[in-house]
Amino acid sequence: MxxxxxxxxxxxxxxxxxxxxxxxxxxxxxxxxxxxxxxxxxxxxxxxxxxxxxxxxxxxxxxxxxxxxxxxxxxxxxxxxxxxxxxxRHSHDLKNYLSRGVGNIDKKAFMNALESAIHHLHLLGWAHNDLNPTNVLVDDSEASGGMPLLIDFGSARKIGSLLGTSRGTSGWIEGRIEDYTTSKKEHDIFALEKIRLWLDNPTFDE
Structure with a gap:
């Protein structure tokens, strides 16, 4: 392996x-x-x-x-x-951080930071393609103050490239997983907006 x-x-x-x-x-x-x-x-x-x-x-x-x-x-x-x-190493992803009541986040600052990370990828000609609350860590160090850290680049590809075996997470993509075949920045933009809405009323269903 x-x-x-x-x-x-x-x-x-x-x-x-x-x-x-x-x-x-x-x-x-x-x-x-x-x-x-x-x-x-x-x-x-x-x-x-x-x-x-x-x-x-x-x-x-x-x-x-x-x-x-x-x-x-x-x-x-x-x-x-x-x-x-x-x-x-960081202790919590965004989903666990909120579900376990570890702390609160400043939604506006958090989303601005996450958007800047995604925008950085797009400027490089790449897309993440699997953005969801389990692929965002919360840096709760005193210096960071609860800012995001984007992880899990297994689905990341140059924009326009075909995706491999890793291709998004059900519930956090637009459309059917079967049609989720190409790396696109639109995948990330959709997921960013979904996370923004989710933060207003987060749910923790498995």
Missing amino acids: FPELPLSGAKQFTEAPLELYNAHVFIKRPIISQYDVYKRHNVVHLLAQSFLEAACTMEFLSAHPHPYLIQYHGCRFRRGYLTGIVLS
């Missing part, structure tokens, strides 16, 4: 500093829980492929930083394989 490094090797990826303690970072791995589904459809190779694509996306975004994109520290490697994507 771990992708083999391409011929250019680890040099094309940032190596995460070894002194980063696991308590302070989140190490993203391939989605093992989906293994049986992929195996049943004889596409297990797509798990490794999508993980490699996610690492490439984070490398690209790290060259174009934005304060409301999750901080990327690099990758972990072992014996020629990419084994982890190392990101800053």
Whole structure:
């Protein structure tokens, strides 16, 4: 399930500093829980492929930083394989932050910040394509004061590109998931407005 490094090797990826303690970072791995589904459809190779694509996306975004994109520290490697994507750790996504009553957010400031992150992606020629309250963390550090951090770029693609196996979340897209096949900034604009409305009366159905 771990992708083999391409011929250019680890040099094309940032190596995460070894002194980063696991308590302070989140190490993203391939989605093992989906293994049986992929195996049943004889596409297990797509798990490794999508993980490699996610690492490439984070490398690209790290060259174009934005304060409301999750901080990327690099990758972990072992014996020629990419084994982890190392990101800053934060305790709560937006849904959990509100459902557990961790704190309140300033809706106007929060949405302005989230919009600026999405606008940054669009200026780079990319779209996120899977914007929803579980893919937005809340940075409740004293310095940030409850601002958003956009995460999960598994569906992110250059605008106009075909989407892969990851393509939005039901309930947060416009139309049918079957028709959600191409990376478009309109996907993000629709989801932004839906989050804005959701914040007025958030629900937490699974």
